[in-house]
Amino acid sequence: MKAIEIDATEARERLKELGEGWAISEDGKSLQRDFKFRNFNEAFGFMARSALSAEKLNHHPDWFNCWNRVNVKLTTHDKGGLTDLDFRLAKAMNRASAGL
Amino acid sequence: MKAIEIDATEARERLKELGEGWAISEDGKSLQRDFKFRNFNEAFGFMARSALSAEKLNHHPDWFNCWNRVNVKLTTHDKGGLTDLDFRLAKAMNRASAGL
Numbered sequence: 001m002k003a004i005e006i007d008a009t010e011a012r013e014r015l016k017e018l019g020e021g022w023a024i025s026e027d028g029k030s031l032q033r034d035f036k037f038r039n040f041n042e043a044f045g046f047m048a049r050s051a052l053s054a055e056k057l058n059h060h061p062d063w064f065n066c067w068n069r070v071n072v073k074l075t076t077h078d079k080g081g082l083t084d085l086d087f088r089l090a091k092a093m094n095r096a097s098a099g100l
Numbered sequence: 101m102k103a104i105e106i107d108a109t110e111a112r113e114r115l116k117e118l119g120e121g122w123a124i125s126e127d128g129k130s131l132q133r134d135f136k137f138r139n140f141n142e143a144f145g146f147m148a149r150s151a152l153s154a155e156k157l158n159h160h161p162d163w164f165n166c167w168n169r170v171n172v173k174l175t176t177h178d179k180g181g182l183t184d185l186d187f188r189l190a191k192a193m194n195r196a197s198a199g200l
Contacts, residue, residue, distance in 0.1 A: 021189070040151075040154065040155060040160050041155065044148075044151045044155075045145070048144075048148065051140075051144045054138060054140065055141065055144075060140050060166075060167050061165075062164070062165070062166045063165055064162070064163070064164040064165075065161075065162070065163055065164075066162045067160050088199075
């Protein structure tokens, strides 16, 4: 999957499409969201669904889990910033969390 | 699952049983290990196996994943330190990583 670099203006536009919860980091290099679920079962269910999407995109999150919480950071390490892939993975994670 | 508190001496003894990689944090309140795998597939496979064990023990890790790495911290939050459950989960995680 090719990583298409995007500039700060486009990043802000695409951030709006992602909906509530997502933010661009202060340095502009990553997308972040803290997901909160009812328990570990739901949190890990979300992670499993997201992992399948990540593997398909060949683009993976940096994420931290503590029981019902999953803190997600998305960046394209080899481009040193945000690309199309980060927004695609963010959307997939929104879908993975839907209904949980 | 009842959390049996253990003191610093016992913790050091039990740390030896866990084998290479595990360490007790400086404040003595957590067990830590950084697992490294060949790729995300293996890292998340390890996490999925560990998650099943965690749910069975009703004791869950604090963990961070970035592609092939999983940084694990085990502590018993409601006891404010290490208990039997942390060492049981550590052993389960060793088993989960075996062969990966």
